[in-house]
Amino acid sequence: MDRTHLADQLLAHPVLVRLRPHLAGEVSVVGGVVRDALLGREHLHDLDLVVEGDAIALAQAVGHSLGAPVAAHPRFGTAVIELPHADGHVDFISARRERYPSPGALPIVEPGSLLDDLARRDFTVNAMAVRITGPGAGELVDPHGGLRDLDAGVVRALRENAFIEDPSRIVRAARYAGRLGFAVEAATRAAIQAAVPGLAWDSARVADELRRLLAEEDPGPALSLLSGLGVRGIAPDGPVPITRLDDARSELAVCDPHAPMPALWALRAGVALDRPTRELVALPGWARGVAAEVAAGPPLRDALQGAERPSEIDRLLGQAPVATIVAARALGAPHILEWWTSWRGVQVVVRGADLIAAGVAPGPAIGRALAALRAALLDGVVSGADAQRRFAIAAAREERS
Numbered sequence: 473m474d475r476t477h478l479a480d481q482l483l484a485h486p487v488l489v490r491l492r493p494h495l496a497g498e499v500s501v502v503g504g505v506v507r508d509a510l511l512g513r514e515h516l517h518d519l520d521l522v523v524e525g526d527a528i529a530l531a532q533a534v535g536h537s538l539g540a541p542v543a544a545h546p547r548f549g550t551a552v553i554e555l556p557h558a559d560g561h562v563d564f565i566s567a568r569r570e571r572y573p574s575p576g577a578l579p580i581v582e583p584g585s586l587l588d589d590l591a592r593r594d595f596t597v598n599a600m601a602v603r604i605t606g607p608g609a610g611e612l613v614d615p616h617g618g619l620r621d622l623d624a625g626v627v628r629a630l631r632e633n634a635f636i637e638d639p640s641r642i643v644r645a646a647r648y649a650g651r652l653g654f655a656v657e658a659a660t661r662a663a664i665q666a667a668v669p670g671l672a673w674d675s676a677r678v679a680d681e682l683r684r685l686l687a688e689e690d691p692g693p694a695l696s697l698l699s700g701l702g703v704r705g706i707a708p709d710g711p712v713p714i715t716r717l718d719d720a721r722s723e724l725a726v727c728d729p730h731a732p733m734p735a736l737w738a739l740r741a742g743v744a745l746d747r748p749t750r751e752l753v754a755l756p757g758w759a760r761g762v763a764a765e766v767a768a769g770p771p772l773r774d775a776l777q778g779a780e781r782p783s784e785i786d787r788l789l790g791q792a793p794v795a796t797i798v799a800a801r802a803l804g805a806p807h808i809l810e811w812w813t814s815w816r817g818v819q820v821v822v823r824g825a826d827l828i829a830a831g832v833a834p835g836p837a838i839g840r841a842l843a844a845l846r847a848a849l850l851d852g853v854v855s856g857a858d859a860q861r862r863f864a865i866a867a868a869r870e871e872r873s
Contacts, residue, residue: 479610481509482602487519487560494534498524498606500586500613502565503593506600510622511652519560522589522601524567527551531564548581565589572637575670579637587615594641595648595660596621596628621657628657635667642671642703643681650685650694661701668702679754686737686744690715695744705749712743712769712802720802724794727813734762734795742766742795762795769799776805783847786815820845821857822864830861832868841868 482488482501500522508515523530528544531551535542544551549566567589570579579592586601590613593599600618603611621628627649635641642664649656656664671678685694692714699706717739725733738755742763745753750763772792779785785807789797801808822845824838832838845864848854854863 478506478509478612479602479604482506483604483610485515485519487555487562488604490538490555490559491519491521491534491562492604494537495521495530495605496533497530498586498603499530500524500601500603502590502601503598506602506612507597507618507622510600510619518562520563520565521604522565522567522586524586524606527564527566531562534564549583568592575636575639586613590615591630593630594634594638594644596630597648597652597654599630625652625654626657627652627654627660629660629663632659632663635664636670638677639667639671640675640677640681642667642701643678643685643698646694646697646701647681647685647688649697650691651688653693656697656701664701668704671703673705673749673753676754682741682753683737683755683759686740691740691744705746705753707744707746712766712799714740714743716802717743717766717799720798723809724798724801724812727809731812732794734765734798735759738762739766739795739798742769742799762793765793765795766799768792768796769803772796772800773803773805776800776807779807782811782815782850785811786818786847786850789816815850818846818850820849820860820864822860826861827864827868830865832865837868841865 482505483492485505488501501519502522503520505515505519521527527549528546528551531542531544531553534540535553538553538555540553540555542551542553549568551564553562553564555562567584567586568581569584569588570581570592572579590599590601596616596618598618599616601613603609603613616630627645629635629641629645645656645660645664648654673679673682685691688694695706718736721733721736721739724731738759739762741750741753741755741759743766745763747767750760750767753760772788775788776785779788789808789811792800797808797812820842822842824842827838827841828834832841841864844867845854845860848863849860854860
């Protein structure tokens with residue numbers, strides 16, 4: 473781990489290059505970007521800047537200079553700048569102390585120093601900073617042994633009650649350990665296990681950390697760690713392996729780039745969480761719906777294994793949500809790719825208006841006749857426009873009789 477040119481490396485970060493000419497006072501870059509620079513990992517777009525002073529005023533001045541929108545949060549002394557063209561997301565944070573009035577509650581904050589701000593953070597590897605303006609610019613600030621823990625490959629909480637203060641840190645600890653390939657330090661592991669009973673999936677903070685975990689490149693190690701720590705509701709060895717689910721989604725997206733695909737993290741929730749947890753977790757309703765659809769993948773796979781006629785396969789898949797189809801494909805269900813690339817787009821030439829013009833009275837019989845025509849077309853029973861019209865008219869009249 474080469475730290476000799478750490479400051480130069482950070483100052484060359486593309487987002488910081490744009491911001492630095494407009495910064496004033498004492499500003500430090502903190503958290504993940506420092507950790508990742510020390511690990512030699514790429515960390516693009518997002519930056520956290522701690523300002524020893526008024527972060528909102530500085531963010532507004534920088535935003536004005538760059539023509540970028542600023543969202544201020546006065547209660548916490550923070551502001552967010554979204555750089556144009558999706559070039560970066562920057563959090564400006566007034567250095568502060570904080571305390572939690574009750575477990576899981578929002579913290580009460582008051583002004584503080586950079587050291588105060590680092591002390592309120594979650595893990596030692598995230599509690600480092602590099603000063604980028606003011607006295608000591610270029611200095612690495614590491615008051616809690618973050619470098620030592622990076623070298624040792626461990627995730628260590630800054631304080632024993634960190635997980636009581638905020639149970640979402642349990643999920644965050646697993647996320648970082650899984651991403652970095654680190655172990656959870658022994659005392660931190662014990663503190664997590666003691667705090668696990670206080671972790672509630674219906675907490676928005678906990679659910680937000682879960683969403684981030686599920687969006688990781690490979691969430692499997694973190695999910696296994698959570699399960700091993702005694703967190704209930706996690707099913708890391710669910711009916712559909714996450715890696716196969718990812719592959720199936722990619723495969724279908726490549727076959728039809730225009731088909732709407734559910735968010736990958738929401739698909740993963742369908743196999744990472746057991747049913748009671750899927751139903752109560754404080755994720756958006758649409759995401760819980762996608763997760764439930766993924767869980768229906770095994771029955772669809774079983775039904776497809778017994779299907780032979782194209783029309784039968786079309787009926788099963790045409791009624792299934794995309795998330796269920798992805799899950800069934802991940803389980804090796806037959807026929808899906810053929811249906812997805814060919815049969816799904818088959819169109820009959822007859823319309824309801826054609827049947828009405830032929831003397832068929834409007835009503836449900838028309839829809840059923842057109843469905844029967846599509847099935848016959850898929851099965852090769854009819855072909856050609858004239859044959860389709862005759863078949864549909866006969867089917868509709870039979871429905872009416």
